Structures are given as structure tokens and as C-alpha cells.
Amino acid sequence: MENFDVVIVGGGSAGLAASIALGRSRRKVLVVDEGNPRNAVSAHAHNVLGHEGISPKDLIALGHAEAVNYGVEFVSAHIESVQGSIEEGFKISTPSSQWTARRIVLATGARDILPEIPGLQQAWGVSALHCPYCHGWEVRDQQIAILGVSEMSTHQALLFSQLSDKVTFVNHTPEKLSAENRELLTALGIEVIDSSVTGLAVNDSGQVSSLSLENGTDFEVQAVVVASQVTANASIYLELGGELSENPMGTFISAEQTGATGIPGIYAAGNVASIGAMIGASAAAGTMAGAFINAELAMETVKKKMGQNEVQA
CATH class of the missing domain: 3.50.50.60 (FAD/NAD(P)-binding domain)
Structure with a gap:
């Protein structure tokens, strides 16, 4: 069973941005994506600095290529279950594969109920x-x-x-x-x-x-x-024991600015955590989560080494 530093669920703007931040820090990262973006019906994406009016599909293709350039791995699959904790690590299962990870980023987006x-x-x-x-x-x-x-x-x-x-x-x-x-x-x-x-x-x-x-x-x-009722794609979070928050626009995972959720080791970025976030804001949230996770993992590693040195002494 292959182990990753971080498994990111969702390959949209938030997930890709998180993967790039982590990949640039030489973390071992896997992005698992089903390929069903919320904006699939949109011909153009707006308020994307430097890419105004770009096709959402083209934007994702550019981000995918950038992530691959930093060693990020990709799998197209549906995740059946996620188990574990920050202490013991997380196990991610699909119909055909299993992986382990030290951290998980949920960038699974949301869906519009009309x-x-x-x-x-x-x-x-x-x-x-x-x-x-x-x-x-x-x-x-x-x-x-x-x-x-x-x-x-x-x-x-x-x-x-x-x-x-x-x-x-x-x-x-x-x-x-x-x-x-x-x-x-x-x-x-x-x-x-x-x-x-x-x-x-x-x-x-x-x-x-x-x-x-x-x-x-x-x-x-x-x-x-028309105002849709926005529902977070949060089955994994719920499976792990999390609860959703709600506002007049719909349901979402409450997350800190760093992306940290109420479940240690589980982070959320993009529309799954911020219903009204546009592409730029979702990407920024992904970058923030990736950067914070990298710093957290670095500190975790050095503390473990310090503990080993104390035992040896």
C-alpha cells in the first residue's frame, strides 16, 4: 500500500492549488478526482486574474500540467471510504486501490440543488x-x-x-x-x-x-x-464523524483560514468549505491549506527526531 504525505480529494482549482503548494515543497502528493466539476456547464470562467474568460476545462488542464511538473500524482477514481486518524494515519480506499496518507485535503466542491x-x-x-x-x-x-x-x-x-x-x-x-x-x-x-x-x-x-x-x-x-441550494460534497467528512454547518445559501464544512477542520488532519478548501468562493478564492484557499500542511508536517518530523535524540541520550 503506497503512502503519501497528502492525499487531496478533488482536482478543481482548490485541490490543484493545494497540490502545487505541496509539490513545490517536495511533498509526496496524490490527487484523486472523479472529474465532475460544479462549473462543468459553464463556457467561461471570470474574475480569474490573467485568464479572464478562460474555459474552466482549459484552466484545470493548465493547473494539472503545473502540478504534474512538481511531481504530483493523479488518479481518476471514486473514493469508497476513508478511515483512520492523525495519530495512526489515514487509509483511503477506492474500488481498485488503497493508499495511506498523513493528511487529507477535501477539495470536493459542492452541488447546486435547483x-x-x-x-x-x-x-x-x-x-x-x-x-x-x-x-x-x-x-x-x-x-x-x-x-x-x-x-x-x-x-x-x-x-x-x-x-x-x-x-x-x-x-x-x-x-x-x-x-x-x-x-x-x-x-x-x-x-x-x-x-x-x-x-x-x-x-x-x-x-x-x-x-x-x-x-x-x-x-x-x-x-x-435563481438562488440554488448549495450542498457540500462532504460524504467523506461525515463518514469520519464530522458535522456540516449551514447558512441561507446551503451547507458547508467549517474550516479555519488555514483549511483546518474540526477533525485533526483533515483540511477543506474551495466550495466544500466556502459556498460563495469563486475560482480565485478557491485556489487561494487551496494554496493556504497546502502551505500550512507542509509547515505542520515539517514540525511533526523535527519533533519526532528531537524525541528520538532524547531517547538515545
Whole structure:
């Protein structure tokens, strides 16, 4: 059974950045990735300094090549179980392989749970959006419908109104819109349609053209904004006895700035620990975790040597 200093679960921006930080410090690192990134439906990545508008697939390919250059190893596989502790080490098992590691980084990301509205999934990532910083510029000045489905919907309306003066709030889930937030929408000059959505008209390319409303009318739009419920891909953390935290956006693993979680030896970086983190922030979190783990392992090794010297003396 091959032993690694660090096994990183997830080969997105956070996982790759962590692997590069560790690889550059000559740590033995394995990245295990299933190849199902959250942004797979996105054609472009934004707010990536020096790579604005790059394809997410191309960005990952560049990071993969950089990691390989520093000796990082990669395996495409699904992890079935992780067992162990920081004291005895961790054992990672897939259907065909097993490895041991001194530390584990969870960079497993998150998944978006959408309201069950016909056509919404087909438009997701193309003309059905959630983040003004990731997609807002591309729909500037368009006819935008904000679907009122959660406490975050009014916040989305606030931000997208900066990008277009043709924003309408469709009050799909009435109990989620407080009187205070309705006043905010009025102050912004955003029309509120008090009707749920029964479906989206979407073409084969994922472009929405209209919403069908429960009140019997159709509403023409060019983009739809919806707050997904974000769920951390945290089965490994839960298996090890960890618990998830929750905020209005969804669930996540609580982690310190260093990436350290409530389970010694287990670190988390990227969307699994920070729901709203964009690519740059996820990569920064991965680098931080990698750097901290390297320092921790170095101190652990020197303390062990000091202990051996004391015994010999």
C-alpha cells in the first residue's frame, strides 16, 4: 500500500492549488478526482486574474500540467471510504486501490440543488444564472427575471439591478419575500409579479425565451436568475464523524483560514468549505491549506527526531 504525505480529494482549482503548494515543497502528493466539476456547464470562467474568460476545462488542464511538473500524482477514481486518524494515519480506499496518507485535503466542491421548475435545469449555466460576478456582465442590459425562491433572491435582485434596468422579480415562493424586502424592491424600481413559475421555454442551446406563469400569462425574458441550494460534497467528512454547518445559501464544512477542520488532519478548501468562493478564492484557499500542511508536517518530523535524540541520550 503506497503512502503519501497528502492525499487531496478533488482536482478543481482548490485541490490543484493545494497540490502545487505541496509539490513545490517536495511533498509526496496524490490527487484523486472523479472529474465532475460544479462549473462543468459553464463556457467561461471570470474574475480569474490573467485568464479572464478562460474555459474552466482549459484552466484545470493548465493547473494539472503545473502540478504534474512538481511531481504530483493523479488518479481518476471514486473514493469508497476513508478511515483512520492523525495519530495512526489515514487509509483511503477506492474500488481498485488503497493508499495511506498523513493528511487529507477535501477539495470536493459542492452541488447546486435547483427548484423543480420544468426547463430550469436545461437552462442552468447558460441563461439560468445565480452569481452576478460570475455571469452578470454577459447578461447586462438584458431582460432579466429574478425568481423569488429564497431569502437570497432579493439580494440577487439588488446586484443584478446594477447590470440592467430591465429586472423583474417573479415571486415564485411568496412566503420567502418579507415586507421589508418588498419595500427594498420597490425602492429599486423593480416590478414584482406575484405568481409562481410553471415552466421555462428553453431552446436546445439552453437559452430561455420566456416564463410560463401560474396566472396564465407568459413573460418574455433573456435571462433567469435563481438562488440554488448549495450542498457540500462532504460524504467523506461525515463518514469520519464530522458535522456540516449551514447558512441561507446551503451547507458547508467549517474550516479555519488555514483549511483546518474540526477533525485533526483533515483540511477543506474551495466550495466544500466556502459556498460563495469563486475560482480565485478557491485556489487561494487551496494554496493556504497546502502551505500550512507542509509547515505542520515539517514540525511533526523535527519533533519526532528531537524525541528520538532524547531517547538515545
